[in-house]
Amino acid sequence: MIPIDNYLVLATVMFLCGIIGVITRKNLILIMLSIELMLNSANLLFVAGSKMHNNLDGQVMVFFIITVAACEAAVGLAMVISLYRKYGTVDTNFLRMLRG
Amino acid sequence: MAEQLIFYALAAIIVFCSLMVISVKNPVTAAIYLVMDLFLMAGVYAIMEAHFVAATQVLVYAGAIVVLFLFVIMLVDLRSESVTKSGLSGLDYVTILLTALSFAGVGCLLVFAGEPMTTGGPLTPDVIESLGGNTYAVGMTLFTQYLWPFELASILILLAIVASIVIAKKDSSPKKRRG
Numbered sequence: 001m002i003p004i005d006n007y008l009v010l011a012t013v014m015f016l017c018g019i020i021g022v023i024t025r026k027n028l029i030l031i032m033l034s035i036e037l038m039l040n041s042a043n044l045l046f047v048a049g050s051k052m053h054n055n056l057d058g059q060v061m062v063f064f065i066i067t068v069a070a071c072e073a074a075v076g077l078a079m080v081i082s083l084y085r086k087y088g089t090v091d092t093n094f095l096r097m098l099r100g
Numbered sequence: 101m102a103e104q105l106i107f108y109a110l111a112a113i114i115v116f117c118s119l120m121v122i123s124v125k126n127p128v129t130a131a132i133y134l135v136m137d138l139f140l141m142a143g144v145y146a147i148m149e150a151h152f153v154a155a156t157q158v159l160v161y162a163g164a165i166v167v168l169f170l171f172v173i174m175l176v177d178l179r180s181e182s183v184t185k186s187g188l189s190g191l192d193y194v195t196i197l198l199t200a201l202s203f204a205g206v207g208c209l210l211v212f213a214g215e216p217m218t219t220g221g222p223l224t225p226d227v228i229e230s231l232g233g234n235t236y237a238v239g240m241t242l243f244t245q246y247l248w249p250f251e252l253a254s255i256l257i258l259l260a261i262v263a264s265i266v267i268a269k270k271d272s273s274p275k276k277r278r279g
Contacts, residue, residue, distance in 0.1 A: 008210045016203040021122030055221035071260035078264035
């Protein structure tokens with residue numbers, strides 16, 4: 001029997017990795033990979049909560065999160081392709097139209 | 101004990117892979133590390149007796165989403181970007197440090213707050229076993245209590261398909277079309 005704390009700490013470390021990736025990466029696709037990392041750590045938290053409370057709602061919620069993550073990846077990557085087609089780059093150093 | 105050892109091994113490799121995802125230069129390598137990460141997460145879910153979630157993780161995440169990422173990485177020419185890797189500025193380091201500190205605070209809270217209070221729901225592992233396994237129990241919850249969100253999820257997927265096709269297709273408005 002593994003204490004719940006271990007899952008929580010693992011999820012925290014993964015989320016930290018994801019958020020540092022979003023801050024430091026300059027490539028749109030790699031930023032989206034980091035977002036996937038963060039979504040995964042949220043999933044791990046949900047399953048840990050489900051195990052802790054002897055309740056399956058958390059696992060059903062993970063199912064929905066995976067659905068939403070798939071939709072997010074599809075739409076986001078479509079936007080990346082569209083941006084690449086228009087500007088020829090996916091580097092956030094060059095894509096700064098929205099930066100005031 | 102074996103369960104614990106496997107979990108710690110999995111957790112160590114997961115942390116290593118997460119660090120590699122955010123530090124390697126080549127996007128394809130990062131995506132492959134993410135696949136490994138997701139597979140090991142499926143292992144962790146299996147340890148937690150969430151078999152349905154583990155299967156979904158492998159099928160949807162490692163099987164579909166990362167393949168989509170790999171396709172896009174290969175469609176987009178990244179050679180020019182991967183060479184012009186701009187180093188981190190001083191502000192970036194400050195941000196990373198502050199983020200790490202705040203997360204370390206959260207981690208300390210989690211570890212030292214003691215065993216969290218649990219509401220002790222009805223579905224203990226024994227009950228789930230007698231119902232017919234984790235997948236059966238999750239399916240019963242999904243198709244009774246969460247039937248309406250489940251149907252909404254299908255509409256969401258349909259919307260995402262249409263939206264991604266519309267966004268990614270070539271701009272074919274008449275004024276921009278060239279003979």
